[in-house]
Amino acid sequence: DAKTTQPPSMDCAEGRAANLPCNHSTISGNEYVYWYRQIHSQGPQYIIHGLKNNETNEMASLIITEDRKSSTLILPHATLRDTAVYYCIVRVGSGGSNYKLTFGKGTLLTVNP
Amino acid sequence: GAGVSQSPSNKVTEKGKDVELRCDPISGHTALYWYRQSLGQGLEFLIYFQGNSAPDKSGLPSDRFSAERTGGSVSTLTIQRTQQEDSAVYLCASIRAGARTDTQYFGPGTRLTVL
Numbered sequence A: 001d002a003k004t005t006q007p008p009s010m011d012c013a014e015g016r017a018a019n020l021p022c023n024h025s026t027i028s029g030n031e032y033v034y035w036y037r038q039i040h041s042q043g044p045q046y047i048i049h050g051l052k053n054n055e056t057n058e059m060a061s062l063i064i065t066e067d068r069k070s071s072t073l074i075l076p077h078a079t080l081r082d083t084a085v086y087y088c089i090v091r092v093g094s095g096g097s098n099y100k101l102t103f104g105k106g107t108l109l110t111v112n113p
Numbered sequence B: 001g002a003g004v005s006q007s008p009s010n011k012v013t014e015k016g017k018d019v020e021l022r023c024d025p026i027s028g029h030t031a032l033y034w035y036r037q038s039l040g041q042g043l044e045f046l047i048y049f050q051g052n053s054a055p056d057k058s059g060l061p062s063d064r065f066s067a068e069r070t071g072g073s074v075s076t077l078t079i080q081r082t083q084q085e086d087s088a089v090y091l092c093a094s095i096r097a098g099a100r101t102d103t104q105y106f107g108p109g110t111r112l113t114v115l
Helices: none
Strands: A009-013 A018-023 A031-038 A045-050 A061-064 A070-075 A084-092 A107-112 B005-007 B010-013 B019-024 B031-037 B043-050 B065-069 B075-079 B088-095 B110-114
Touching: A009 A018, A018 A031, A018 A084, A018 A107, A031 A061, A045 A061, A045 A070, A070 A084, B005 B088, B010 B019, B019 B088, B019 B110, B031 B075, B043 B065, B043 B075, B043 B088, B075 B088
Parallel strands: A009 A107, B010 B110
Antiparallel strands: A018 A070, A031 A045, A031 A084, A061 A070, A084 A107, B005 B019, B019 B075, B031 B043, B031 B088, B065 B075, B088 B110
């Protein structure tokens, strides 16, 4: 799996958009970009994933650059409950295969009132 | 819909005792993982179940750890003769197999404290 680089921490004002960057310059053509987050004292939570097209769901939007070497997770209207560590992961996606999820250090997003 | 549930949410035990941790995956999810997460650390893979295939036990740290999955649904992780270093949050995740890509849905975890 390709290595990812994320800033260790970011701050965001409540109600504003939070834009979390991730660099994955060694990504392969068949590797997806996944985002998870972990709120303090809770289990990790899947957010979104994408291959090359931008993706949006009820939680967030994922913008992947054309060369796929970086991406941005966007929380359009951050709330205090979005304070968490956000993890960007790059891996080959295949349903049902054994993938041992591992997290790097991620980005601690703090949403301030 | 209902998510992954785990019980108990907290377990305090004495060194040397056995413990059982339970995971109820999302209905219809055929794959299930156990991980553990120590304070301030990342995820440590323990074991993986996929349908009726033999489980991948390569992450179990010692023979004191075992897990089973009955009827392709509920899973139990058993730790025998617990040690203080077993203290961690034990997380279960299930996956909807057959999807174009797999995503892991986690339960809230069981916080195990071994005194």
